[in-house]
Amino acid sequence: MRKRRRLSAGYRSGYPNVKKKKYKKLLIRTAFVIIAAAVITGLAILLGTHLNKRAESAISRTVHGIGSIDTESETQEQKPADPYQEGVKSSSNAKTLKVIAADISITDNRVEDIENQIHDLSDKYNAVSIRLTESGRLVYVSPAVLDYARLPADAVSPVTQSQSQTPQYPQTSDDGDGNDEKPFTDPYENLKAAVSAAKNKNLRVCALYSTSVLSSYETEDINASSDAKTLDGIIIKELASLGFDEVIIDGLAEEDEGISNEKTSAIISYFANLRKSAGEIDIGVVLPYSIYVDAPSAGDINKLSEYADVLAIKIGSNANGADDAYQAIYDLCYPLKGNFSAYNIRGIILDSTPENAEASYAALKNLADVSAQFSVYVKNPSYSQNGSNGNQPDADGGTSNPNALTGNDYSGDVGGGNET
Secondary structure, three states: OHHHHHHHHHHHHHHHHHHHHHHHHHHHHHHHHHHHHHHHHHHHHHHHHHHHHHHHHHHHHHHHOOOOOOHHHHHHHHOOOOOOOOOOOOOOOHHHOOOEEEEOOOOOOOHHHHHHHHHOOOOOOOEEEEEOEEOOEEOOOOHHHHHHOOOOOOOOOHHHHHOOOOOOOOEEOOOOOOOOEEOOOOHHHHHHHHHHHHHHOOOEEEEEEEOOHHHHHHOOOHHHHHHHHHHHHHHHHHHHHHOOOEEEEEOOOOOOOOOOHHHHHHHHHHHHHHHHHHOOOEEEEEEOHHHHOOHHHHHHHHHHHHHOOEEEEEEOOOOOOHHHHHHHHHHHHHHHHHHHHHHOOEEEEOOOOHHHHHHHHHHHHHHHOOOEEOOOOOOOOOOOOOOOOOOEEOOOOOEEOOOOOEOOEOOOOOOOOOOO
């Protein structure tokens, strides 16, 4: 009896536990079904969204006819390329230097004349300027160009070259046979002598070089432009090897053409090509007066200042006397006073008479203490303005002329004098 009751009591006490287990299994199964349904629904939505995007992309490609190019690639292609990506920015300190360069001609002097001219220069100078081109042509026979053309060193003699250049002084030497005169000097020998004499006096050596490389660029003659770039690179590399510190390049922008983003990009690319072969020589650019006073060109000038080591401007008075030259240059350049200071623009003085040249330099110096290069030999620039032209002191210590030209009203002769 006791045994049966115990069994019976045990059965009754275990029944609720069995019931709880059944409920727990049911809840787990229900939760699993709900979670599975939610996951399947989410995956279905994601798949639908993906397929919808693929369909839209396929339609877009079909409509625009771009084949397998996706939307991201299309967006990247629409981004404009950097027009100055080929450029090499200037890292030179040349743009901070105050340079006063005396003109030394290598076509109408003898070696000893050149050495004496440089020796006798005033201490006001810290550089010499040598013009290497005339009417767009080299004034000396370049050994580097002859080598590039696979011509012997004596293929072109100084006599042949001088027939198309300025007549040169005979060089004398007493050889004892009564014939103490050589017919012509050699501009290349003069060039080397000028560099050597300048270095002995611790003067900076500057070259003025005219190129036609962008005339080919403008006509889209790719082969001609490439050849011109190659030759310019060879010549400037030669100048660097001879000891030149800088070369200022003319002919990249003309007075009547203005400047544009495309032209600026072409100049910057041209500089980059030169730097590949020119080594450490500084490279500058001459821009005409009309570009500097043209307000829309301000952005291009600023961009060029980042890539050129020197910015320069051609200035000539074409005046009848020194006083007139002073007044003409002062009035002409007054609108550029701020630019001269901001960019240290160097004035390439084109006046061909020493008196007018030194008066033009005095005007620039009084206006903004401008760096300058002469185009005629001036031993000691000493012109001082006599105060008779009505200029009055500015608040900043300079002088101002009530009749000075403005940036919106400019004219005057800027093309006189020698060509670089």
